[in-house]
Amino acid sequence: MKDQGAKPKSNSQRAIGQLRQMIFSGDLSAGSDHLESELADRLGMSRTPVREAALTLESQGLLELRPRKGVRILPVSPEDMSEIYDVLTELESLAAEQAAGMAYDDADLMVLATAIEDMDDALSRDDLQAWADADDRFHAELVRLGGNSRVASIVGMMADQVRRARATTLFMRPLPTQSNEDHRSVLEAIRTGQQDTARLRHRAHRQQAKQIIIDLLKKHRLSRL
Amino acid sequence: MKDQGAKPKSNSQRAIGQLRQMIFSGDLSAGSDHLESELADRLGMSRTPVREAALTLESQGLLELRPRKGVRILPVSPEDMSEIYDVLTELESLAAEQAAGMAYDDADLMVLATAIEDMDDALSRDDLQAWADADDRFHAELVRLGGNSRVASIVGMMADQVRRARATTLFMRPLPTQSNEDHRSVLEAIRTGQQDTARLRHRAHRQQAKQIIIDLLKKHRLSRL
DNA sequence: GCATTTATTTGCGTATGCATTAATGAATGC
DNA sequence: GCATTCATTAATGCATACGCAAATAAATGC
Numbered sequence: 001m002k003d004q005g006a007k008p009k010s011n012s013q014r015a016i017g018q019l020r021q022m023i024f025s026g027d028l029s030a031g032s033d034h035l036e037s038e039l040a041d042r043l044g045m046s047r048t049p050v051r052e053a054a055l056t057l058e059s060q061g062l063l064e065l066r067p068r069k070g071v072r073i074l075p076v077s078p079e080d081m082s083e084i085y086d087v088l089t090e091l092e093s094l095a096a097e098q099a100a101g102m103a104y105d106d107a108d109l110m111v112l113a114t115a116i117e118d119m120d121d122a123l124s125r126d127d128l129q130a131w132a133d134a135d136d137r138f139h140a141e142l143v144r145l146g147g148n149s150r151v152a153s154i155v156g157m158m159a160d161q162v163r164r165a166r167a168t169t170l171f172m173r174p175l176p177t178q179s180n181e182d183h184r185s186v187l188e189a190i191r192t193g194q195q196d197t198a199r200l201r202h203r204a205h206r207q208q209a210k211q212i213i214i215d216l217l218k219k220h221r222l223s224r225l
Numbered sequence: 226m227k228d229q230g231a232k233p234k235s236n237s238q239r240a241i242g243q244l245r246q247m248i249f250s251g252d253l254s255a256g257s258d259h260l261e262s263e264l265a266d267r268l269g270m271s272r273t274p275v276r277e278a279a280l281t282l283e284s285q286g287l288l289e290l291r292p293r294k295g296v297r298i299l300p301v302s303p304e305d306m307s308e309i310y311d312v313l314t315e316l317e318s319l320a321a322e323q324a325a326g327m328a329y330d331d332a333d334l335m336v337l338a339t340a341i342e343d344m345d346d347a348l349s350r351d352d353l354q355a356w357a358d359a360d361d362r363f364h365a366e367l368v369r370l371g372g373n374s375r376v377a378s379i380v381g382m383m384a385d386q387v388r389r390a391r392a393t394t395l396f397m398r399p400l401p402t403q404s405n406e407d408h409r410s411v412l413e414a415i416r417t418g419q420q421d422t423a424r425l426r427h428r429a430h431r432q433q434a435k436q437i438i439i440d441l442l443k444k445h446r447l448s449r450l
Numbered sequence: 451g452c453a454t455t456t457a458t459t460t461g462c463g464t465a466t467g468c469a470t471t472a473a474t475g476a477a478t479g480c
Numbered sequence: 481g482c483a484t485t486c487a488t489t490a491a492t493g494c495a496t497a498c499g500c501a502a503a504t505a506a507a508t509g510c
Contacts, residue, residue, distance in 0.1 A: 270464080272465085273463080292471090293471080
């Protein structure tokens with residue numbers, strides 16, 4: 001996830017960041033309801049900026065404002081995950097294809113290469129959280145290189161949701177060694193400018209990832225995260 | 226475009242609708258700046274709901290809030306259009322593929338079929354606006370049939386932007402007869418459950434549409450809409 | 451005891467006012 | 481004449497207040 005500059009000077013921006021944090025950390029659990037005034041108290045500000053933040057997060061699909069019921073933290077069902085992964089698959093594959101068409105040199109692709117190495121390192125240390133972070137960096141950089149700002153922003157939002165699900169499933173899944181090979185092969189296709197190959201490889205990669213996570217969610221009856 | 230239920234009871238919702246309308250109609254021209262208080266006066270309400278509406282529209286990419294400069298109606302450049310069409314192409318193609326996999330019967334596909342007929346009628350009457358409206362209905366229904374609500378909502382937002390550009394270019398372009406054939410062939414693929422074909426045909430359709438509109442924008446030096 | 455109506459509470463939508471801070475212009479020094 | 485500093489203006493971001501409508505509780509009728 002983006003660092004957000006780390007200094008959001010307005011209360012409204014701060015509220016967005018803090019609420020996101022609280023959702024990801026489970027402090028605000030999925031399905032729970034919270035009054036605007038309660039959240040305002042909790043964040044030490046008035047309802048106005050909280051309300052604005054909630055509106056923003058609603059547009060990003062993290063919560064929902066239900067008049068008189070409070071803001072509801074939206075649970076993520078396996079069906080939601082399926083939808084999200086399908087969108088990610090399409091848009092990231094496009095990004096991979098476009099990135100491959102841009103004749104990037106090794107310096108441009110450094111971030112991708114580094115992310116892959118970091119994933120290898122993390123795996124060898126069994127540090128799944130570090131692996132997940134590097135994986136995020138890889139995917140974020142990929143869409144950046146794709147050059148379509150709308151794709152990048154949509155993917156960024158959806159990735160937030162994936163993170164929520166992954167926080168739960170990360171430690172149930174087999175070590176993602178296959179995933180690393182996938183990343184390498186995508187990078188290679190981008191480096192050598194093979195647009196169709198990049199697209200297809202990334203597409204396959206994402207579809208597999210989808211299957212793994214969906215199976216896990218279903219297997220463990222994790223119908224709502 | 227969706228009818229929006231026609232009864233947004235809150236001022237906030239009303240503001241969203243009215244501002245959208247004003248943007249599409251050119252009442253608020255691209256690139257222009259407007260103070261929150263000015264818009265509030267114009268809509269006959271206080272700044273609060275206007276501000277909330279502006280926040281929402283900002284998240285949809287129609288405008289931008291620049292502190293102390295007012296809300297700026299975002300212009301749509303050919304580059305923006307290119308980005309938008311690429312996203313639409315990917316996501317609608319996915320929708321077409323998924324729709325084809327759902328074994329819809331003729332009743333389910335009625336809306337699509339009707340939209341196509343309406344487009345034919347409109348063309349025969351040289352009624353381009355009616356054609357555009359029916360085209361909108363076709364694409365909206367397609368993503369609905371695809372069954373991925375996130376795809377539907379993203380496409381809906383992007384379609385808003387396309388409408389803006391099309392309002393300008395609609396009367397410069399050749400009659401979209403090819404487009405109608407495309408629609409028919411996509412529908413046929415969906416009806417017969419040919420997922421890959423549906424995807425590929427729709428993809429080709431959208432890519433062609435992109436090329437046409439981009440060329441028009443560039444040819445007429447319409448760098449900002 | 452159950453249903454229906456009435457009263458009460460409570461959270462939201464909106465209006466309003468104020469303080470902060472960026473932008474504009476004036477004034478001063480060089 | 482130009483740049484720099486300071487004063488002024490003005491729009492925002494936010495706090496606060498209030499009325500309304502929905503939800504809940506109480507009360508009444510059957």
